[in-house]
Amino acid sequence: MSSVTPSPAPSQSQQWDVHRLPRAEGRNILVTGGNAGIGYFVAEQLAGAGATVVLGSRNTDKARAAMDSIRARVPGARLRHLRLDLAELTSLRSSAEALELDRLDAVVLNAGVALDDPPRKVTEDGHEFMFGINHLGHFALTGWLAPLLAAAPAGRIVTVGSFAARSERLDLEDLQSTRDYRPKRTYGRSKLAQMHFAFELDRRLRAAGSTVLSVVAHPGGALDSLTPSRPPVHERSAGDRLRGLPAGLLVQGKDAGAWPMVRAVLDPEVRGGQLWEPRVFGLRGRPRLAPVQGHYTDTEVAARLWEASRELVGSEPHFAAQESSTAATASISTS
Ligand SMILES: NC(=O)c1ccc[n+]([C@@H]2O[C@H](COP(=O)([O-])OP(=O)(O)OC[C@H]3O[C@@H](n4cnc5c(N)ncnc54)[C@H](OP(=O)(O)O)[C@@H]3O)[C@@H](O)[C@H]2O)c1
Structure with a gap:
């Protein structure tokens, strides 16, 4: 394993109040999969802080329902829908262009799929479903968003990782799980691939002198049965609530x-x-800074994954040095 710069010591700051967020008026933030689940609550909370939130969603009706629900709770919320399907890699360039923004202050790479059962599925582009959507889709999208993120005074790329990545290792010879397909393992590996991507992106951003940040955050364990209702986006019955009670000792709702x-x-x-992760065993509670250690720091695996992803996608995110916040440059390199 290659050595890396040690990650900063976990912050002891107790100042962060999840119910009293700093104001974010004037900031444009894209949340992939903002129409449902955790992404919906990320969008609702950011809209509550005053940000202009773009919900990246493949389904217009679902995005509309999510925006209606947010507006009912956050009067005057500034919201937009962007059509986004991470399974169609070739569509992502036009999705990024359809943003029609002069800058993007942050993107939350949240959308994701987790399949429970075989058989192995592939996207239209022929990539294994979870690796293709969770990792390759976000890898490609980040490339097309690079100029907009670099145009913001301090752009942020927040990749949603998972606890499931802790116990997995990538098989660089079989990134697409063609041999011995096991859905749970393939999901965990797709999340690990996303986390390696985010840490490698951070190293590249720093090397380039960019002001854009790449950060990983994960939700711990987040169950629908512990999640407050947001009809019609999500409805929790009294029965769901009762059945969820024991799990609530260990994990949490998607709002948290x-x-x-x-x-x-x-x-x-x-x-x-x-x-960043939930405070209690990384599974539930308020967010805390976690150490980046063990296989997450394997720069060689991350670099090889990046190279393989570039070849599969045909392009890579590229951020050049920024002379000032107004003279930022970034582009996507195609191969
Ligand atoms: N829930 C947990 O305990 C947990 C734990 C660790 C990490 N995570 C991660 O957290 C993120 C959100 O999970 P969740 O539990 O909120 O999942 P979810 O409720 O199933 O929501 C997934 C979201 O991703 C969207 N999506 C799926 N395929 C897409 C595609 N091809 N293009 C664009 N959007 C697509 C879905 O859109 P549709 O509504 O159109 O399907 C939906 O908005 C995922 O990255 C997941 O890996 C979750």
Whole structure:
């Protein structure tokens, strides 16, 4: 394993109040998969802080329902829908262009799929479903968003990782799980790939002298049965609530699952290369800074994954040095 710069010591700051967020008026923030689940609550909380939130969603009706629900709770919320399907890599350039923004202050790479059962599925582009959507889709999207993120005074890329990545290792010879497909393992590896990507991106951003930050956050364990209702986006019955009670000792709802990502976007003390997670065993509670250690620091695996991803996608995120916040440059390199 290669050596890396040690991650900063976990912050002891107790100042962060998930219910009293810093104001974010004037900031444009894209949340992939903002129409449902954790992404919905990230969007709701950021809109509550005054940000202009763009919900990246493949389904217009679901995005509309999510925006209606947020507006009912956050009067005057500034919201937009961006059509985004991470399974269609070739569509992502036009999705980024359709943003029609002069700058993007943050993107939360949240959308994700977790399949429970075989058989192995592939996207239209022929990539294994979870690796293709969770990792390759976000790798490609980040490339197309690079100029907009670099145009912001301090752009942030927040990658949603997972506890499931802790016990997995990538198989660089079989990134697409063609041999011995096991859905749970493939999911965990896709999340690990996303985390390696985010840490490698952080190293590249720093090397380039960019002001853009790449940060990882994960929600711990977040269950629908512990999540407050947001009809019609999510409805929890009294029965669901009762059945969820025992799990509530260990994990949490998707509203609380959103907290680490919201902090990673809004906390001015957040630095590139950090990992944010729920305080209680990394599974539930308020967000805390976690050490980046063990296989997460394997720069060689991360670099090889980056190279493989570049070849599969046909392009890579590229951020050049920034002379000032107004003269930022970034581009996507195609191969
Ligand atoms: N829940 C947990 O305990 C947990 C734990 C660790 C990490 N995570 C991570 O947290 C993130 C959100 O999880 P969740 O529990 O909120 O999942 P969820 O409720 O299933 O929501 C997933 C979101 O991703 C969107 N999505 C799926 N495929 C897409 C595609 N091809 N293009 C664009 N959007 C797509 C979905 O859109 P549709 O509504 O159109 O399907 C939905 O908005 C994921 O990255 C997941 O890996 C979750």
